[in-house]
Amino acid sequence: MRFEDTVAVALAAGFFAFVAVSLLLRWTGQVESQPIERRLTGPRFVFIALAFLPMALIEEFIFRWLLIGQLSRLTTLIPAFVISVVLFILAHRPNARLHYLTVLNLAAVSVLFGLVYLRWGLWTVTAAHAGWNLAEWGLGYAVSGPKTRALLPSPAHRDVKGEPFGPEGHWAATVVLLAVLAIFSATGVGW
Numbered sequence: 001m002r003f004e005d006t007v008a009v010a011l012a013a014g015f016f017a018f019v020a021v022s023l024l025l026r027w028t029g030q031v032e033s034q035p036i037e038r039r040l041t042g043p044r045f046v047f048i049a050l051a052f053l054p055m056a057l058i059e060e061f062i063f064r065w066l067l068i069g070q071l072s073r074l075t076t077l078i079p080a081f082v083i084s085v086v087l088f089i090l091a092h093r094p095n096a097r098l099h100y101l102t103v104l105n106l107a108a109v110s111v112l113f114g115l116v117y118l119r120w121g122l123w124t125v126t127a128a129h130a131g132w133n134l135a136e137w138g139l140g141y142a143v144s145g146p147k148t149r150a151l152l153p154s155p156a157h158r159d160v161k162g163e164p165f166g167p168e169g170h171w172a173a174t175v176v177l178l179a180v181l182a183i184f185s186a187t188g189v190g191w
Helices: 003-027 042-074 077-091 100-120 122-138 171-187
Strands: 031-033 158-160
Touching: 003 031, 003 100, 003 122, 003 171, 042 077, 042 100, 042 122, 077 100, 100 122, 100 171
Parallel strands: none
Antiparallel strands: 031 158
């Protein structure tokens, strides 16, 4: 597959993985829609939507390229991978209280992104990460916890019942992420 195709598939995969989380949340009645004060339209909407690519690139540069790619040259792959996962989880701590399911989901997505990075590289994992975050934001959820909502106001306002971190801390995300990891493992596509 060509590089451009791989990046496009990764963007779509990340996007539709979160859409699956959202559908599961809605199907089980876990979504609370809130009124929004001001509609997000026009240039501001486009600016925020386009900002997800550089934001994902910064995260992936640090947690995958630097911590897995470069640190593994000093240690070995497994310790570098584990350090990357732990630091990814800790980096999301300021956004909201992390409970066990949030930690599990952040670990699962970090492992998944690590595997994508190892198999296809920085641009592909950046696209997958940006796709997930773009879908989360576009569907009205706070990206990685409620503290980011002020920085990245979404076009709608949806919360997850009883989950302060949002969809990424809910069992619906656990189901989707573990399914994607299982598909990776069963098909060998990530190796």
